[in-house]
Amino acid sequence: MKKRLLFLLTLLLTGLVFIAACGNDSGTTSETDPEQTDEGEGTSEVPAEPVTLSFYNEDGEEKSFDDPVAQAITEKTGVILDIQYPVGGSDETVPLMIASGDYPDLIFAKGDIGMLIEAGGVIKLDDLIEERGENLKAMYGDQLDRLRNSVSDPSIYATGAYGVFDHKLETSGTFQIQLEVLRELGYPEINTLEEFEDAIETYYEMYPEINGQPTIPLSLQGSDWRWLITVGDRATVAAGHAGDGQWHIDPETGETTYKFVLPEYRDYFKWLNGVNAKGLLDPESFTHTQETYISKLSSGRVLSIADEDWNINDARFALIEDGMEERTFAPLPVTMGEDYVHQGLKDYGFPGGWGIAISSTTEHQDLAFDFLEWMASEESQILxxxxxxxxxxxxxDGERVMFDEIRVRRNTDGNFSKETGVGYYVYPFPQWGSGAVDSNGQGISPNSRDEIINNHLDIENEVLAEYGMELWVDWFPQTEDLSRSQHGQAFNFTIPSGSDIQIIQQRVDDITEQRITQAILANPAEFDGLWDAMIAEVEAAGVEQLNGDMTELTQNIIKLWSGEY
Incomplete structure (x- = not known):
């Protein structure tokens, strides 16, 4: 369906200016610290009566804008958000928007922003930022160029969705193992796939059942778009590569390669094929729904996962509520071997690129901009x-301190943020970042090092102490020991709509997702033949041209971010 829509849109949009696009990342940067400004907490008059602005959030969910924080935002800005989101995870929303010409006032379209730009569905923000964007200019500082669209069109169409000044005190997207497994096995060192496999296999043999149900040594969620996360991206982690989505980028040259053609990925999936052959991989990893996956994790019988924290939070809260804190998970710095360096704490710099745009059809252009401008203020960041x-x-003593009951609920109640609004409206709105401090020198984020330690479960502190650590990030190669990305992260690049990159990548993505899944589940004797056949398919599909085009895009982004436009 989407391919037909895109084809139709390409015909409808013939003659429009071709726009290339840039990418972003959520990472760490230190060039601009917003603490140095307390510019006006809103430079325009608030409407006498609140105005409702429709807001499409690609990552949104059903939510009314009436919690305590939302009400405070309305009081300060005069804006009530009517939050819209993709129903059923549909990826057709933006193409349908363009086809109909019916746009919401504010749009967070993620990678589809390029389609909106090409269709004329969103406005340029440059003049508005220059004339009345004091908070935005102060927040982005010399990182403003990272919001620009492309070398050929260096305009700004959206505010950034990620923090400008971040400091990583937590990691996500790693292999994770139950705290109870670490405790039962005497706190083993687990840094390699071999050690990881040995740990889950040993515990599985000791305890084939947990709470009266069959133990699952390792479960993945590969039945929907999360295949990219728990299957594809964990191969990247194991290979010691940076988190660039489907790509591997040479940090020196910008040369960009579709990652699954590289030998490290063959090695990783051959390992996973062996894990499956041993009966250690959940046989439903590529068929169960997200709901079923979370239910399994919540039962306490899944020993390990390869997932992002945000995807399993519901299971974590359920385990805590049911008194199974020891069945929650610890992140591991696992790679394929000692010669590979885990990139979990890598500094990707301020991501730029994706963010919230203002539609070209809104009747409230000034108010929509003033809303985004206020969201960049110190007052907004604290709220x-x-x-x-x-x-x-x-x-x-002059510093913010969360009430104990709020702090506890924030870390144990999965509905806390949605019900109170605390933390709910940080992403994808303009944000200073977890490493920024306010005009009094206190952290904008409540997640300071001490606060994270205080919020640990007792079992977490017990396990950390056995390993001689205070935080889980202490286990990983530190940020200062890893090189800094000059391009952000490639999965955040806005791919030009209708381009060869978009068409060929979709083609090879379809091939690799299907063929890699088959190879994982195959008899080990068949793995090499299946992998070789897959490589031949992606080569026939044009992966060499894809690599060349993506290399050019990456190098242009590096130029754009350095002010060469």
């Missing part, structure tokens, strides 16, 4: 991260 003074935190 969205901490909540409301007196309700969620108090001031003690």
């Amino acid at each position: 969205r991260n901490w909540g409301i003074e007196g309700e969620h935190y108090e001031i003690v």
Whole structure:
């Protein structure tokens, strides 16, 4: 369906200016610290009566804009958000928007922003930022170029969705293992796939059942778009590569390669094929729904996963609520071997690129911009991260301190953020970042090192102490020991709509997802033949041209971010 829509849109849009696009990342940067400004907390008058702006959020969910933080935002801006989201995970929303010409006032389209730009569905923000965007200019500082669209069109169409000044005190997207497994096995060192496999196999043999149900040594969620996360991206982690989505990028030259053609990925999936052959891989890893996957994790019988924290939070909260804290997971710095360096704490710099855009058809252009401008203010950052003074935190010795009951609920109740609004409106709105400090020198984010330690479960502190650590990130190669990305992360690149990159990548993605799944589940004797056949298919599909085009795009982004436009 989507391919037909894209083809139709390409015909409808013939003659429009071709726009290339840039990418982004959520990472760490230190060039601009927003603490140095307390520019106006809103430079325009608030409407006498609140105005409802429709807001499409590609990562959104059903949510009314009436929690305490939302009400405070409305009071400060005069804006009520009517939040729209893709129903059923549909990826047709933006193409249908363009086909109909019916756009919401504000749009967070992620990678589809390029389609909107090409269709004339969103406005340029450059003049508005220059004339009345004091908070935005102060927040982005010399990183403003990372918001620009492309070398050929260096305009700004969206505010960034990620933090400008981040500091990683937590990691996500790693192999993870139950705390109880580490404790039962005497706190083994687990840094390689071999050690990881040995741990889950040993525990599985000791405890073939947990809570009266069959133990599952390793479960993946490969039945939908999360295949890219728990299957494809974990291969990247194991190979010691940076998190660039479907790509491997040479940090020196910008040369970009479709990652699955590289030998490291063959080695990783051959290992996973062996794990499956041993009966250690959940046989439903490529068929169960997200709901079933979370249910399995919540039962406490899944020993390990290869997933992002945000995808399993519901299971974590369920385990805590059911008194199975020891069945929650610890992140592991696992790679294929000692010669590979885990990139989990890599500094990708401010991502730029994706963010919230203002539609070209809105009747409230100025108000929509003023809303985004206020969201970049210090007042907004504190409100969205901490909540409301007196309700969620108090001031003690000049610093914000969350009430104990709020702090506990924030870390154990999966509905806390949605119900209170605390933390809910940080992403994808303009944000200073987890490493930024306010005008008094206190962190904008409540997640300081001490706060994270205080929020650990007792079992977490017990396990960490056995390993001589305070935080899970202490287990990983540190940021300062890893090179810094000059291009952000390639999965955030906005691919030009209708381009050869978009067409060929979709083709090879379809091939690799299907063939890699088959290879994982095959008899080990058949793996090499299946892999060779897959490589031949992607070569016939044009992967060599794809690599060349992506290399040019990556190098252009590096130029754009350095001000060469």
